[in-house]
Amino acid sequence: MTNFGNNPAFTGFNAPFRAEVDVFDLEVEGELPAALNGAFYRVQPDFLYPPRYANDVPFNGDGHVSMFRFVAGHVDFKCRFVRTQRYKAQRAVRRALYGTYRNRGTDMPEVRELSGGTANTNLILHAGRLFALKEDSPPVQIDPNTLDTLDDYCTFNGKLKSRTFTAHPKLDPMSGEMVGFGYEAKGDNTDDVAVYSLDKNGEVNWEAWIKVPYVGMLHDFGLTQTHVTFLVIPLVVDMEQMKQGGVHFIWDDTMPTWFGVMRRGGDGKDLRWYKGPTRMATHCMNAFSDGTKVYADMDMAEGNQFPFFPNRRGPFDFRKASGRLTRLFVDLSKKSDTYDLEVLHPEIGVLPRADERYWSLPYKVGFMPVMDPTLPLDQAKVGNTGLILNTWTRFDHATGKSTSWHTDPVSGLQECQFVPRSQNAPEGDGWLIGLCNRYEDMRTDLLVLDALHLADGPVATVRLPLKLRNGVHGTWVSGDHLASGSAAA
Ligand code: V55
Ligand code: FE
Secondary structure (H helix, E strand, O other): OOOOOOOOOOOOOHOOOOOOOOEOOOEEEEOOOOOOOOEEEEEEEOOOOOOHHHHHHHHHEEEEEEEEEHHHHEEEEEEOOOOOOOHHHHHHHHHOOOOOHHHHHHOOOHHOOOOOOOOOOOOEOOOOOOEEOOOOOOOOHHHHOOOEEEEOOOOOOOOOOOOOOOOOEEEOOOOOOOOEEEOOOOOOOOOOOEEEOOOOOOEEEEEEEEEEOOOOOOOOOOEEOEEEEEEEEEEOOOOHHHHOOOOEEEEEOOOOOOEEEEEEEOOOOOEEEEEEOOOEEEEEEEEEOOOEEEEEEEEOOOOOOOOOEEEOOOOOOOOOOOOOEEEEEEEOOOOOOOEEEEEEEEEEEEOOOOOOOHHHOOOOOEEEEEOOOOOEEEEEEEEOOOOOOEEEEHHHHHOOOEEEOOOOOOOEEEEEEEEOOOOOOOOEEEEEEEEEEEOOOEEEEEEEOEEEEEEEEEEEEEOOOOOOOOOOOOOEEEEOOOOOOOOOO
């Protein structure tokens, strides 16, 4: 094959990984909590072949899933590429056949009928099925024990009519339902969104079709006990740019945001759109309802947060890319056609997470990787996925206080994952785990912190003998869903 060249997106810590590895019994410093029984899955975009287009973006890498199986104070490791239709087609001919990010017109003719999905963004387990997700295509089902791909185009028994499905489905802890949606549901640049819920056995039990005010990235959404919320942001689809071989999105800072709120289980006709200022927000820490009041907490910035998606005007501005956890609020009993915004905490960060036992419910505790507050903002480096993050922070919305732990200056942190100490432990009582990039020796560690005592630092550091790439999202699956024993036997 050709090589990846000296593009900074593919050198140093960002070098392609491409390997499929099993490591039995990883080295551990410190003490792994014996009660941690389950698996941490996370996914990184990892190009199997060098992209054919110079303008391609990190978000177009092939989905490469890592599994850390925690059992009896030990961790076994396994990683595999997801066998997407794209992966299999390119592997068969030993070269890239697909084009640039979410632009099917740049794909070679022989693959245009195949799925373009990369399964590179997130994972979730529902009704015993583990899905690897990319928002431009249906879920890909993988085996939670072997990581083998079981279904490269999962339509929920033919019930998923949308051509796309979000990378951020939510689980309702009360009903056991999984709720999700697909945007651009009838094809590129269509303003159709299809919303679905699946009952606790994995059967589709609700479908509603709605329209967005304009077609922008709809990456995540909010789920409450009674409603779903969407935020349309001005990272808009540009068909002109795509015709010229460009990527799917462009940032248009002349456009407002629209916060959409609609009832769960209905036909979508009650959907209301509330206007707001130009903002970027990708992720929802959690959302909840209180009577007619609906709240959604998102990491929100003034401008484009993805340096690799072009701005319609002006250069990338990392000051405007700084996002803070922000509460979006509407009262459905009021006539207002705008939504309210309130910054909840001063820290600058991305990738907010909650104690998922509180998804869709009133909650107090959240977590987020943030920039070390001792780093002056204008010295913050802009990596290929935005700001360099070296701090994990726990937020308490009831007191407005936060506690943090930050790494040494030659390390960086990826997304964090909360794991409850037990199924009925209080909210936020458990561990915070996630990957740490060791830039000096080009390795990756998995850190385990006590979520109640972040400032004390890791209780255990699980050392990998290799370097993983910057990943996107991960999920925790408790041991009762998994085969007993080793993952890497
Ligand atoms: C995101 C990630 C994506 C993508 C769109 O975090 C949005 C946001 C890894 O791919 O395609
Ligand atoms: Fe995401």
